[in-house]
Amino acid sequence: MVSLDERQIAAYAEHLKTSGTAKAFDFCAPSEGFLYPERHQPGVLETFFFSCSHQFGFWTLNSARWNKPMIARLDGRDLKGSDFMFRACTRAWQRNPRVFFPDTLATMGNAQLSDVFRDDDGANPLPMWAEHLALIHGYAQWFVSRNLEPADVLRRAAADSKPLYALLTVLAEVPGYAEDPLQKKAMLLAIVLENRPEHFLKVTDPESAVPIIDYHLQRSALRAGLVRVVDPTLRAKLEARQLLSAGEEFAIRSATYEAIAAIMAQAELSAAAVDWFFFQNRTRCPETSDPKCPECPVQAICAKETRLFQPVFRTTAY
């Protein structure tokens, strides 16, 4: 259904290596105290352990077609899904620094958990709330039943000769992280812990890093021509933003994973740096309006497949 375009992969690797535009983000400035918790405070670690596991599903479906991104007003600002999630969690943490400790989560009822995500109109706007709720219960239970805290998981990983590998291995068992064989949210948490000002995780095994494949990155890979769509039926579905089958989604996501892994290796860049480059690309190459190709830093090498769209597929992985 799809194939990798090695020439495009090499061109992007060269661009990222030489342009200096791929740098790791610190998940703090300039949104410290709004999207992200203030540095060096109690409960920050636990807040990110929780919030990263809920980075999924921020869009709505209408008659088997992608409808629109989730945008909701919180504390006076209209926030897209990922930003909404981070702000809602930071707000809850600012009210109670222990709110995301598993033993606290385990005592909260469903209504109380839903209140964490109330927007300025009093609604919980998360399109996949039922899935979020099930994962919160599983996550709290996993830690409480083992008498563990996120800090224990981090301490054990840090003591390992391969801290990143050890962290990803444990997260592969934790509800909220365990469901995705490509470990997108687990690797997101790892780069947050590594790059936050607190440097919670000291990575001595960068070779253990895996690509972080969400829907923005898949859209970018398709439009950039890193991943070519060979099957005309699949191409038509992507252009029409129709719901895909699990097999179609897997073909695109796994090819994107391979393409980004190849870029990381050829450009000798971290997963964090490559992820931040493509995450910023979501505003230049958006979902709801025409891409701004003339202003785009990769317009000279991009395939400009602007009609292609990310897989429309319900998952808790991204």
Ligand code: SF4
């Ligand atoms: S904005 Fe245009 S040039 Fe830039 S990534 Fe999107 S399709 Fe490519």
